[in-house]
Amino acid sequence: MKTAGLHHITAVTRDPQTNIDFYQQVLGQRLVKTTINFDDPGTYHLYYGDYTGIPGTAMTFFGWLRSVQGKVGIGETQAVAYTIPQNSLSFWNARLKQLGFSPMHVESRFGQEVIPFIDPEGMRLELITDENLPHIEPWQGSPIPQEHELRGFYGVSLWLDEVETTTRILTDVLGYESGGQEGDRYRFSVPGNAPGRVVDLVHKPNTAAGIFGASSVHHIAFRASSDEHQLEIQQQVRKMGIQATQVIERHYFRSVYFRTPGGVLFEIATDQPGFTVDESAENLGQTLVLPPWLEPRREAIEANLPAIRRSFPIEVTS
Ligand code: ZN
Numbered sequence: 001m002k003t004a005g006l007h008h009i010t011a012v013t014r015d016p017q018t019n020i021d022f023y024q025q026v027l028g029q030r031l032v033k034t035t036i037n038f039d040d041p042g043t044y045h046l047y048y049g050d051y052t053g054i055p056g057t058a059m060t061f062f063g064w065l066r067s068v069q070g071k072v073g074i075g076e077t078q079a080v081a082y083t084i085p086q087n088s089l090s091f092w093n094a095r096l097k098q099l100g101f102s103p104m105h106v107e108s109r110f111g112q113e114v115i116p117f118i119d120p121e122g123m124r125l126e127l128i129t130d131e132n133l134p135h136i137e138p139w140q141g142s143p144i145p146q147e148h149e150l151r152g153f154y155g156v157s158l159w160l161d162e163v164e165t166t167t168r169i170l171t172d173v174l175g176y177e178s179g180g181q182e183g184d185r186y187r188f189s190v191p192g193n194a195p196g197r198v199v200d201l202v203h204k205p206n207t208a209a210g211i212f213g214a215s216s217v218h219h220i221a222f223r224a225s226s227d228e229h230q231l232e233i234q235q236q237v238r239k240m241g242i243q244a245t246q247v248i249e250r251h252y253f254r255s256v257y258f259r260t261p262g263g264v265l266f267e268i269a270t271d272q273p274g275f276t277v278d279e280s281a282e283n284l285g286q287t288l289v290l291p292p293w294l295e296p297r298r299e300a301i302e303a304n305l306p307a308i309r310r311s312f313p314i315e316v317t318s
Helices: 016-026 086-098 164-173 227-239 295-303
Strands: 006-013 030-037 040-049 058-063 076-084 107-109 112-118 124-129 153-160 177-182 185-189 198-203 217-224 254-259 265-270
Touching: 006 016, 006 076, 006 153, 006 265, 016 030, 016 040, 016 058, 030 058, 040 295, 076 086, 076 217, 086 112, 086 124, 124 153, 164 185, 164 198, 164 227, 217 227, 217 254, 227 254, 227 265
Parallel strands: 006 058, 076 124, 153 198, 217 265
Antiparallel strands: 006 217, 030 040, 040 058, 076 153, 107 112, 112 124, 177 185, 185 198, 254 265
16 A cells, blocks of 8 residues: 655754744744644644645644754755745745745756755755645635645655665555656655655765754654554564554554664654644634643643744735
8 A cells, every 4th residue: 555645744943933933924834733742741842734734734843942953964854845836936936035035046856946945943945846736725824825825745855875775665665656866866756646745865875964953854754544554554664674663642643653774763644633633623723732631731731831922923925
């Protein structure tokens, strides 16, 4: 069975307010869940996505306020890419410049155009044009005109000192197909029009390991089509001699984690039940929600978190 691609991507922020302002106000991604890290209830876990944060649009951040600054190296996700429509390149270039970000030169990659830039904490993001636009549910409150809205993830680029083992996991276990090679970049993708179909493995021998911290990607999650599919992946990974966790209840999905021999932490997550399990679609993200097992500790948890403002602090015109 094949995965349908990326489910979510989780990174680290040490400044939750700047993070909210950037992902909501600059990129137009809706804050769909304000919760805490279930393994570390003293920190925020913020989720952004399309209207309901469907798989393939969900970018999430752990709010680790005392993190050092991260630096990309091998064994890590080097860039997170979003899809934009082909006619949106100049809109996004202009918008990023106008808001004080410095988009780099547009690159051509596998026949598509790529705008690389750096988010406020140092994470590399890319906007990639695609003629095969994924289906997402637009957020009506977005500051971005609907025709130019991000269409969820395009994919990720991983920096690896050898690409063979990760290639085997992508093709033999997750059902990815090779999409060719350009220089040191090996492309893998899944068919269909879900967002988040591409994983690029970039071969970076003799490159230093990264420093994990703010701006680093903690893990990338792939979609399991069902609970059975998730267990099937877990078994196949274990057969390759890689340790995989039991199924862990994450309230919005169920997860299995394993670290690839290349160093990148992978998660396999179910589509169900999704972010509307504990809030209505229209109210997503607006209050701190806790899973039932942490609700008795709400007062202490809330007292420990920095205050955040979820509405837009300034009106952006473009
Ligand atoms: Zn995750």
